[in-house]
Amino acid sequence: MIVFVRFNSSHGFPVELEEGASVAELKEVVGRQQGVRPEKLRVIFAGRELRSDCTLQGCDLPEQSTVHVVLPRPGSASGSDTVLRTRLGRGVDSLTRLDLSASRLPTSSDGLAVVLDTDERRQADTAAQAESRPHSSFYVFCKTVCRAIRPGKLRVRCKNCKQGTLTLSRGPSCWDDVLLPDRIPGLCQSQDCEGRVAEFYLKCAAHPTCDDDTSVALDLITPNVRGIPCIACTDVVSPVLVSQCPDRHVICLDCFHLYCVTRLNDRQFIHNPDIGYSLPCAAGCPNSLIKEVHHFRALGEEQYERYQRYAAEECLLQMGGVLCPAPGCGAGLLPDNGQRRIQCQNGGGLGCGFVFCRDCKEEFHEGPCQMRSPTGTGAAPQGYVVDEEAARRARWEQASRETIDETTRPCPRCRVPVEKNGGCMHMVCPRAQCRFEWCWLCRVEWNRECMGNHWFG
Numbered sequence: 001m002i003v004f005v006r007f008n009s010s011h012g013f014p015v016e017l018e019e020g021a022s023v024a025e026l027k028e029v030v031g032r033q034q035g036v037r038p039e040k041l042r043v044i045f046a047g048r049e050l051r052s053d054c055t056l057q058g059c060d061l062p063e064q065s066t067v068h069v070v071l072p073r074p075g076s077a078s079g080s081d082t083v084l085r086t087r088l089g090r091g092v093d094s095l096t097r098l099d100l101s102a103s104r105l106p107t108s109s110d111g112l113a114v115v116l117d118t119d120e121r122r123q124a125d126t127a128a129q130a131e132s133r134p135h136s137s138f139y140v141f142c143k144t145v146c147r148a149i150r151p152g153k154l155r156v157r158c159k160n161c162k163q164g165t166l167t168l169s170r171g172p173s174c175w176d177d178v179l180l181p182d183r184i185p186g187l188c189q190s191q192d193c194e195g196r197v198a199e200f201y202l203k204c205a206a207h208p209t210c211d212d213d214t215s216v217a218l219d220l221i222t223p224n225v226r227g228i229p230c231i232a233c234t235d236v237v238s239p240v241l242v243s244q245c246p247d248r249h250v251i252c253l254d255c256f257h258l259y260c261v262t263r264l265n266d267r268q269f270i271h272n273p274d275i276g277y278s279l280p281c282a283a284g285c286p287n288s289l290i291k292e293v294h295h296f297r298a299l300g301e302e303q304y305e306r307y308q309r310y311a312a313e314e315c316l317l318q319m320g321g322v323l324c325p326a327p328g329c330g331a332g333l334l335p336d337n338g339q340r341r342i343q344c345q346n347g348g349g350l351g352c353g354f355v356f357c358r359d360c361k362e363e364f365h366e367g368p369c370q371m372r373s374p375t376g377t378g379a380a381p382q383g384y385v386v387d388e389e390a391a392r393r394a395r396w397e398q399a400s401r402e403t404i405d406e407t408t409r410p411c412p413r414c415r416v417p418v419e420k421n422g423g424c425m426h427m428v429c430p431r432a433q434c435r436f437e438w439c440w441l442c443r444v445e446w447n448r449e450c451m452g453n454h455w456f457g
Contacts, residue, residue: 002063005066045067068165101137267432
């Protein structure tokens, strides 16, 4: 196997060892290359010092991992075997074996207690399967290579020098220990650093990573070690997303993807000023908005781009902005309060230059706004010569406008474009913050007259 060694925080170099090699053998190879007696060296990986009599595989050190090899600090005991080893939380001695799901999936939940009590056999079977095969306790969104949700690996470094030479005084016991700063103390083993605070981060476990290749922690996604059925499809699969509602409802990633796409199509995401554009638990539980919006990367690249566009539009509308109503544009604008004449900026590939009225979203006009007639009547004036090519273009453009008129109209209250693809004339704005009910033909609030005259056109 090949591991990358950083000696005294210098640039890494590869070291090739036999399968099953021990930490002592790694020290011998590094000692020969650096001209240092092997027994003086310390090997640090993932927040702990590795014992000489342990194998690299027994230390959960995968292929092409980076380890730090340091000389002891002045005044400290020489040799790693004399150092007191601290177990890193809940009976494990490695960050790679930590399972923090209990902090997101507590046994005190009434909803889970019922499942666990009535299905103990399935839980035992699932636990036995988990022991028989390797699995990741962490999941991340890989920003660089995969651009997708992948299993992750937890790592730690010194907050002061940003090197992985820090040994932990205790391991994290919950997600807050990992996500919140300055929670766990430690001791940096670099000779020129006095750092004593740990800084945790996650990497993608699907490929080798460099120092700067960090990933976003998805703390709500966890292995389904308890065999909890999905709230939507009722299948028992792993991994799952655990909502932050009181019942900690569990949903599999396939159903979570479908839930997000459905809500996105209906523009039912909720804009929260502190969190952003988010969704609650799929069961509709209150106070359960997802705080880390990278979980919506489950949408996939194309749908996530649409999610970002809708989020930007919603943020703009919340700030009192408007969207350009010109077909094919939709640029966001922030006019001054009370400004009625608005011109869409045209330049740099953005905007179209359309000048419109802020109140009715039609082409700008002086005087009060008038409701545009749904269908045009009256013949065009005659008595002049019309160029045939111009007439042909005019008919095409008129047909395009009629098509847009027939299929898309802005909500009378919030002006978000609404597309009609069949059904009755009773429309409901898809924006969760609006939900205005209006008539497709009259473009006014839905009333008894609309219901009686043209509910079905």
